[in-house]
Amino acid sequence: MKKGKKYVEAAKLVDKMTQYEVEDAVSLIKKTAVAKFDETIEAHIRLGVDGRHADQQVRGAVVLPHGTGKTVRVLVFAKGAKLDEAQAAGADFVGGEELIPKIQNEGWFDFDVVVATPDMMGVVGRLGRVLGPRGLMPNPKAGTVTMDVTKAIEDIKAGKVEYRLDKANIIHVAVGKASFSEEQLADNVNAIMDAIRKAKPASAKGQYFRSVTLASTMGPGVKLNTAKYA
Structure with missing residues (x-):
C-alpha cells in the first residue's frame, strides 16, 4: 500500500530500531500526527499470554487520568428506581425490554458503552449476537454490570x-488525542500500562509485555521501552 507524502515525512522522524521512553515516545507521536483533524492516539500492546486459555485472559477497565478526549454516549439497561438514577447521573439513553427491537431490528447503535444492572442481564443477553462482536456487551470485570449505575456512568464519562x-493476544486501546499535552499522554499511557501489568494472569510465563507501539490515527508507530513496567 502506497503511503502518503505526509506519512513518509513523519516516518523519517522515527527510528524503527529504537524503543523509546514514554516521554520521548509521546513527544514523537505529537510531532508525527499531522492530519487536519485531532487524531486519536492508540496503544497496541502485545502480551506473552495465550488468550485461548481462560486462565490467561486479560480484561478489565481503567479510568485514564485525563480521559480519552472523546465524548462517550452511555446506554443504561435498568428498571424502576435505577432508571431514574441513571438519568440523574447523566446517562444518554435509558430503558429496558422496549430497546431490544430498536437495536436488533432497526440497527440503532447511537451509543458507545452499555451499562446494565444485574437483573437486566437476562434481557441484555438476547442482544449478545449484535452487541458482542462490537465489544458493547456489558461485563462485570469492566464494571459495566453493576447496581451502582451512578459510579459506572461517572467513571465512563470521566475517561474510563x-x-x-x-x-492475536494484542490489546488495542485509545490513550488520548494528538491535542493533549505530552504530560497528559504520558500519564494516560502509564495508567493503562500499570493496569495491564496488575492484570497479569498468574499462569503467564516468560516475558509479559512482548511489544508496545504507540501510534496516531494517520501516523507511524513508535515502539515503547517496557522495562519500567516489567
Missing part, C-alpha cells in the same frame, strides 16, 4: 476505557 485481548 476497557481493555481486552484480541485473537
